[in-house]
Amino acid sequence: MPQYKAPLRDMQFVLHELLMLEHITRNSCISRHCKRELVDQYLEAAADFCENELSPLNQVGDREGCTWNDGVVTTPTGFKEAYQKYIELGFPSLSADEEFGGQALPNSLGISISEMVGTANWSWGMYPGLSHGAVRTLEHHGSDEQKNTYLPNLVSGVWTGTMCLTESHAGSDLGIIRSKAEPNADGSYAISGEKIFISAGEHDMAENIIHIVLARLPGAPKGTKGISLFIVPNSTSMLMVQLASVMQYVVVQFEHKMGIHGNATCVINFDQAKGYLIGPENRGLNCMFTFMNTARIGTAVQGLSASESSFQGALAYAKDRLAMRSLSGPKAPEKEADPIIVHPAVRNMLLTQKSFAEGGRALVYLLAQYADIVEKGETEEERKFADNILSLLTPIAKAFLTETGSESAKHGVQVFGGHGFISEHGMEQIVRDTRIACLYEGTTEIQALDLLGRKVLQTQGAMLKDFTKIIHKFVEANKDNAAMQEFIAPLAAANKEWGDITMQIGMRAMQNPDEVGAAAVDYLYFSGYVTLAYLWARMALVAQEKLAEGSTEVDFYNAKVTTARFYFKKILPRVRSHVDVLSTGVAPLFELDAEHFAF
Amino acid sequence: MPQYKAPLRDMQFVLHELLMLEHITRNSCISRHCKRELVDQYLEAAADFCENELSPLNQVGDREGCTWNDGVVTTPTGFKEAYQKYIELGFPSLSADEEFGGQALPNSLGISISEMVGTANWSWGMYPGLSHGAVRTLEHHGSDEQKNTYLPNLVSGVWTGTMCLTESHAGSDLGIIRSKAEPNADGSYAISGEKIFISAGEHDMAENIIHIVLARLPGAPKGTKGISLFIVPNSTSMLMVQLASVMQYVVVQFEHKMGIHGNATCVINFDQAKGYLIGPENRGLNCMFTFMNTARIGTAVQGLSASESSFQGALAYAKDRLAMRSLSGPKAPEKEADPIIVHPAVRNMLLTQKSFAEGGRALVYLLAQYADIVEKGETEEERKFADNILSLLTPIAKAFLTETGSESAKHGVQVFGGHGFISEHGMEQIVRDTRIACLYEGTTEIQALDLLGRKVLQTQGAMLKDFTKIIHKFVEANKDNAAMQEFIAPLAAANKEWGDITMQIGMRAMQNPDEVGAAAVDYLYFSGYVTLAYLWARMALVAQEKLAEGSTEVDFYNAKVTTARFYFKKILPRVRSHVDVLSTGVAPLFELDAEHFAF
Structure with a gap:
C-alpha cells in the first residue's frame, strides 16, 4: 500500500483560492480568528498525524479486524494509541461550540481534516467521526442539563458517540422500527430492542460511549411520526454510573463485513436500558435529521477519500510499472518496456480519479462552507439561502461522490492489473x-x-432554481471570457437542461407518481455531473486568473485547467445517456x- | 446465501429455440448424436450436481480458503469430495475428443454446464476449468506421444492442468518474461523462473497437475517472438516419476486475494524443473493463444455467472423484504410495508441484472456454437467464417460480460441495502x-x-463487417414485421453507427496511433451493448413467434419480450455517451x- 500523502496544495487551493475561506469567515460571524495562517497550521499538523500515525494502521486494521470476546471489543493494534494522540492534538473539538470546550473553527476546516483522516484510514476515522453527529444532535436538541452532562467529554473526545437507528427488518424505512421506550418513575426511559449495524458500537478507545437511539413511546402513532430520540450512555464510565445504574445493554455480536474491518460494527441488544429523551416526544426523526445530514456529508467525504487514495496508489504504480510500448x-x-502511464486507457x-477527487473535494468543502453559513451566517436570509443550497446538494454529494468513489476505487484496481x-x-x-458508502x-x-422527490419536486423546483441561478450567474459573468468558452458553453447547456428535464419529470409525475x-x-447522476462541471469551471477560472496574474506555480494551475478540460470532454458527456434513459x-419497469x- | 437454482428453462430456450443446437449439429458434422433429449439429460444431471453439491460449498470456500503448509495445499472442506463426484459423473470429458476418452459433445453443451458449475461455485469450478484449456492446447499442438501421455488422464479429470504465464514484472506484456528453458541431453528442458497468479497451481484434488509454462530458449529473439511453450508435469504421481525424475519446482507462497478464496492462487518457483517443448521453438505464444481463447470464453462465463447469481439473490430478497410504500x-x-420489488429503482x-444474465447467456452460448463450427464445421469456408466471428466476439464477450457481471454484482449488494x-x-x-474476471x-x-486494434482495424474492418452483415440481414428479414419495429429500428441505427464510428476512429488513427x-x-462498450441488443432482438423474435404459434408458456415468452424492451429502452441508450466520449x-488524455x- 502506498503511503498516504495529504494533498495539501490542492486543499489549500480549494479553501483559500476557490472558496476564499478567510474572506467568507471575516464577512460573516464565523470564527473571526480563522486566518489563513492558522488554517494552514492545522492542515499541516493533521497531515503529519494522518500520514505518519493513521496511514500505517490502515492495512493493520483490515487484516486484524476487531476482536469480540463476550461483549468486550478490542480494536486493532495501534488504534487506541492513535486515538489518544488525536485527542492530545485537540482534533475532536475543532468545530464544536466554545461553551463546551470546542474551538469554534469553521466546518470548512473541520471537513478538510476529516478528509485526511478518512483517506489515511477510514475505519479508524469512523470512531471519532460518529461523535461529530452526536455532538451536533445534542447541541441542537439537547436540554441544558444534557448538554452539560454529555458535551464536554464528547467534544474533547474522551467519550465517543454512536447512532442507533437500524433494526434487522428496518433500515431505509425507519417508520417500521419496533424498539420501545417505556417511562420510568424517575423521568428516564427503559429502552428495549435490537439495533444492528452500529458502527463503533463498542470499543476500547474511549472511556464511555454515548448511544443516540430511536425508539417508540407507548401509544405512539404508527410510522415516522411516532418515533422519539433517546440518549443511552454506556455504563463503563465511573462518572456515568449514577446516571445509568439500571442501564442494560449487550453487544451481542459482530457483523462479518466486506470491508471497514477495523471498525466494530455491532448488533446491540437493549434490554430495559436506561435512556433520556432528547427533544420533543414523537419528533425523534426530525431531531435525527441533524445527525443524519452531518453523517451524509461525512459519507460524501468517504467517496472523495476513495477517489483520492485510489488515485494516489494508481498514479505511483502507473509511473513505475513497465508494460508494452506506446502505440x-x-x-x-532505455527500459525493457514503457511505464504504463503512457497508455491512453491508463x-x-x-484522470477520471483525479477529476472526481479534486472535484469532489471542491463540492464537499463547499457544503461545509454552506453549513457554516447556516449555523453562523449574519442574516436570516443568508442562513435560509445557505440552508436551501445545502439541502439540495447534500443528497447529490452523498450519492454521487460515493458512487464515483467506488468507480475510482475500481480504476485503482484496474491500473494494477x-x-x-x-x-x-x-x-x-x-x-x-x-x-459501504453507497x-x-x-x-x-x-x-x-x-x-x-423531496428537495426538487416538493418545492416546485424552487430549491433547484436557487442553485441553477448561481450557475447561471457564473455563466453570465464569464460569457465574454474567450478562454473560458470551452467550459461555459457546455455548462450553460447542461444547466438549462437540468431545468428542462425537471419540468419533464414533474409533468409525468402528475400522471403517475x-x-x-x-x-x-x-x-441524481445528471445532477452530480453538472454540479461537478460547475465546480470544475470555477476552478479553471481561478487557475486562469492566477496564470494571468503571473503566478510562478505554472504547472499546478495548468494542471487544473487541463483536468477541467478532461472533465468536460470525457466525463460530462455521460449525462447524455442518463437523459436518454x-x-x-x-413503463419499461412495470411490464x-x-x-x-x-x- | 440463497441456494443456486439452475435456470434450466432459460438455458434450454437459448440452446434449443434461439441457437437450434440439434439442427446446427445435425447439419455440420458436430456430434451427430447430440439430440435434444440427450442435452436435456446432461443439463438436468449437471443442475442437480451444481445445486446440491457445489452451491452449498460456495460460502465454505470463501470463509475457509485454501491452507498452505510448506508447499502442501489443502482445499476447503468438501472440495475434494465434490471433485471425485464430478469425475464419476463424467463431466470433465464432455467435449473432448473421443480418441482420448472424451465424449465429443459440442462446446455449446459444455459451456452450459460450465455456466452452472461457475454460478454455483466459481472458485471450485476453476480447478476443472483450467484443465479444459490444457486439453485444447495439447489436442492442437502436442506431439502424438505427448497426447498419449497426458490427454487420457486430463480428459478423465484424474489430472488437472494449469497455465503458467505471468511473472511478477510481466502480465499484460508477456514479451518481457524471463523464465528460461535450457536443453537437457535427453531432449527435455530445464525450466527455471518464478511464475505468479497460478490458479489451481497446487492442490489436493487430483493425482497430478500438468503445468503449461511459457519460457525462453537460450538465444531466443527478444519479445513475443522468442517465447516457447512447455509441459511441466508434477512429480507427485507415481506414473509420472519416470518422466519427471529431475523435475523440481516449489510452490513458494499463496496470494492473499480479494476473492476466489477457495481457489489456490500460487506463486511457483521452477528451479531446473524438467519440461517438454510443445509445438515449434519460439512459437509458444501462438500455441498459447488456443489456451487463452478458451480461457477468455471461460472468463466471459464468469461474468454471466455473476449476473445470474446476483440476480437470483436480489430477486428473492426484493420479493421478501418490506420497506416503505409504493409511491x-x-x-x-395487509403488511407493514410493501415488498421492495414495487419500487422502480429496485x-x-x-431487470438490468436479468437482461445481462440472459443476454450474456445467449452471447456465450453463441460463441461456443461458433467454436464448434470452427473445430468441426463441414466446409473450410464455414470454419473460416466462424473463426472470424469468434475472433471478433471473444474480446467483446470477455470484457463486456465481466464488466456487466461486476455491475450486476454491485446491484445485488445494493438491492440488499x-x-x-x-x-x-x-x-x-x-x-x-x-x-478478478475483469x-x-x-x-x-x-x-x-x-x-x-487487432480484430477491427488491422483487418481493415473486414472482420467487423462479417458480423454487422449478420445483423443487417436480420434487420432486413424483419423490417416488415410490425411487432418487431421497436427493436429493429434502434438496432439498425446502432449497427450502422458501429461502422461509422469505426471509420471515424480509423481515420484519426492514421494521424496518431x-x-x-x-x-x-x-x-468495446459500444460493441458490447450493440451485440447484446442484436441477441435480445433475436430472442424477442423467437418469443413472439412462439406466442403466435399458440404456446402455452405465455408468461415465459412475454417475459422475454418485455425484458428485450427493457434492454432497448433502459440499457442500449448507454451507447450515446460512449460515442460522445x-x-x-x-487530446484531452495527453495534455x-x-x-x-x-x-
Whole structure:
C-alpha cells in the first residue's frame, strides 16, 4: 500500500483560492480568528498525524479486524494509541461550540481534516467521526442539563458517540422500527430492542460511549411520526454510573463485513436500558435529521477519500510499472518496456480519479462552507439561502461522490492489473471499504428520491432554481471570457437542461407518481455531473486568473485547467445517456409481474 | 446465501429455440448424436450436481480458503469430495475428443454446464476449468506421444492442468518474461523462473497437475517472438516419476486475494524443473493463444455467472423484504410495508441484472456454437467464417460480460441495502469473486485493444463487417414485421453507427496511433451493448413467434419480450455517451505530463 500523502496544495487551493475561506469567515460571524495562517497550521499538523500515525494502521486494521470476546471489543493494534494522540492534538473539538470546550473553527476546516483522516484510514476515522453527529444532535436538541452532562467529554473526545437507528427488518424505512421506550418513575426511559449495524458500537478507545437511539413511546402513532430520540450512555464510565445504574445493554455480536474491518460494527441488544429523551416526544426523526445530514456529508467525504487514495496508489504504480510500448512509439527506449502511464486507457482512468477527487473535494468543502453559513451566517436570509443550497446538494454529494468513489476505487484496481486483486497492494481494500458508502446513511436510491422527490419536486423546483441561478450567474459573468468558452458553453447547456428535464419529470409525475422513482437515480447522476462541471469551471477560472496574474506555480494551475478540460470532454458527456434513459419513463419497469422475473 | 437454482428453462430456450443446437449439429458434422433429449439429460444431471453439491460449498470456500503448509495445499472442506463426484459423473470429458476418452459433445453443451458449475461455485469450478484449456492446447499442438501421455488422464479429470504465464514484472506484456528453458541431453528442458497468479497451481484434488509454462530458449529473439511453450508435469504421481525424475519446482507462497478464496492462487518457483517443448521453438505464444481463447470464453462465463447469481439473490430478497410504500399507493396493504420489488429503482436493478444474465447467456452460448463450427464445421469456408466471428466476439464477450457481471454484482449488494455488505448474505462475495474476471486472461483494456486494434482495424474492418452483415440481414428479414419495429429500428441505427464510428476512429488513427488506445474502451462498450441488443432482438423474435404459434408458456415468452424492451429502452441508450466520449479523441488524455498529475 502506498503511503498516504495529504494533498495539501490542492486543499489549500480549494479553501483559500476557490472558496476564499478567510474572506467568507471575516464577512460573516464565523470564527473571526480563522486566518489563513492558522488554517494552514492545522492542515499541516493533521497531515503529519494522518500520514505518519493513521496511514500505517490502515492495512493493520483490515487484516486484524476487531476482536469480540463476550461483549468486550478490542480494536486493532495501534488504534487506541492513535486515538489518544488525536485527542492530545485537540482534533475532536475543532468545530464544536466554545461553551463546551470546542474551538469554534469553521466546518470548512473541520471537513478538510476529516478528509485526511478518512483517506489515511477510514475505519479508524469512523470512531471519532460518529461523535461529530452526536455532538451536533445534542447541541441542537439537547436540554441544558444534557448538554452539560454529555458535551464536554464528547467534544474533547474522551467519550465517543454512536447512532442507533437500524433494526434487522428496518433500515431505509425507519417508520417500521419496533424498539420501545417505556417511562420510568424517575423521568428516564427503559429502552428495549435490537439495533444492528452500529458502527463503533463498542470499543476500547474511549472511556464511555454515548448511544443516540430511536425508539417508540407507548401509544405512539404508527410510522415516522411516532418515533422519539433517546440518549443511552454506556455504563463503563465511573462518572456515568449514577446516571445509568439500571442501564442494560449487550453487544451481542459482530457483523462479518466486506470491508471497514477495523471498525466494530455491532448488533446491540437493549434490554430495559436506561435512556433520556432528547427533544420533543414523537419528533425523534426530525431531531435525527441533524445527525443524519452531518453523517451524509461525512459519507460524501468517504467517496472523495476513495477517489483520492485510489488515485494516489494508481498514479505511483502507473509511473513505475513497465508494460508494452506506446502505440505512438517507445517513450522510455532505455527500459525493457514503457511505464504504463503512457497508455491512453491508463491515463483515462487516472484522470477520471483525479477529476472526481479534486472535484469532489471542491463540492464537499463547499457544503461545509454552506453549513457554516447556516449555523453562523449574519442574516436570516443568508442562513435560509445557505440552508436551501445545502439541502439540495447534500443528497447529490452523498450519492454521487460515493458512487464515483467506488468507480475510482475500481480504476485503482484496474491500473494494477492482477496485482490490484492482491491484498498487499491495498487497492482492493479501498474497493471493499468504500462499498459501504453507497449503502449506509441512506442508499444511493434513497438519496435520489430525497433529491428529486423531496428537495426538487416538493418545492416546485424552487430549491433547484436557487442553485441553477448561481450557475447561471457564473455563466453570465464569464460569457465574454474567450478562454473560458470551452467550459461555459457546455455548462450553460447542461444547466438549462437540468431545468428542462425537471419540468419533464414533474409533468409525468402528475400522471403517475412512480415516474419519480423511475427517473430519480438517473436524475441524481445528471445532477452530480453538472454540479461537478460547475465546480470544475470555477476552478479553471481561478487557475486562469492566477496564470494571468503571473503566478510562478505554472504547472499546478495548468494542471487544473487541463483536468477541467478532461472533465468536460470525457466525463460530462455521460449525462447524455442518463437523459436518454430517463426520458423513456416508468413503463419499461412495470411490464413484468413480480412472479414472472424468473422461471 | 440463497441456494443456486439452475435456470434450466432459460438455458434450454437459448440452446434449443434461439441457437437450434440439434439442427446446427445435425447439419455440420458436430456430434451427430447430440439430440435434444440427450442435452436435456446432461443439463438436468449437471443442475442437480451444481445445486446440491457445489452451491452449498460456495460460502465454505470463501470463509475457509485454501491452507498452505510448506508447499502442501489443502482445499476447503468438501472440495475434494465434490471433485471425485464430478469425475464419476463424467463431466470433465464432455467435449473432448473421443480418441482420448472424451465424449465429443459440442462446446455449446459444455459451456452450459460450465455456466452452472461457475454460478454455483466459481472458485471450485476453476480447478476443472483450467484443465479444459490444457486439453485444447495439447489436442492442437502436442506431439502424438505427448497426447498419449497426458490427454487420457486430463480428459478423465484424474489430472488437472494449469497455465503458467505471468511473472511478477510481466502480465499484460508477456514479451518481457524471463523464465528460461535450457536443453537437457535427453531432449527435455530445464525450466527455471518464478511464475505468479497460478490458479489451481497446487492442490489436493487430483493425482497430478500438468503445468503449461511459457519460457525462453537460450538465444531466443527478444519479445513475443522468442517465447516457447512447455509441459511441466508434477512429480507427485507415481506414473509420472519416470518422466519427471529431475523435475523440481516449489510452490513458494499463496496470494492473499480479494476473492476466489477457495481457489489456490500460487506463486511457483521452477528451479531446473524438467519440461517438454510443445509445438515449434519460439512459437509458444501462438500455441498459447488456443489456451487463452478458451480461457477468455471461460472468463466471459464468469461474468454471466455473476449476473445470474446476483440476480437470483436480489430477486428473492426484493420479493421478501418490506420497506416503505409504493409511491403510487400501497401494494401490500395487509403488511407493514410493501415488498421492495414495487419500487422502480429496485426493478431497474433487477431487470438490468436479468437482461445481462440472459443476454450474456445467449452471447456465450453463441460463441461456443461458433467454436464448434470452427473445430468441426463441414466446409473450410464455414470454419473460416466462424473463426472470424469468434475472433471478433471473444474480446467483446470477455470484457463486456465481466464488466456487466461486476455491475450486476454491485446491484445485488445494493438491492440488499446494508445487508448486502454483510458476508452471510453472500452478495458481497459475488462482488469480490467476480472482480478478478475483469483482470485475468487480459484486462478489459487489453481486450479493448485486441478488439479495436487487432480484430477491427488491422483487418481493415473486414472482420467487423462479417458480423454487422449478420445483423443487417436480420434487420432486413424483419423490417416488415410490425411487432418487431421497436427493436429493429434502434438496432439498425446502432449497427450502422458501429461502422461509422469505426471509420471515424480509423481515420484519426492514421494521424496518431494513440487514437486507437484512447477510443478502445468506449468502443468495446459500444460493441458490447450493440451485440447484446442484436441477441435480445433475436430472442424477442423467437418469443413472439412462439406466442403466435399458440404456446402455452405465455408468461415465459412475454417475459422475454418485455425484458428485450427493457434492454432497448433502459440499457442500449448507454451507447450515446460512449460515442460522445470517444468522438473527443486522444487530446484531452495527453495534455498533462506524467510529472504533473499530482503536486
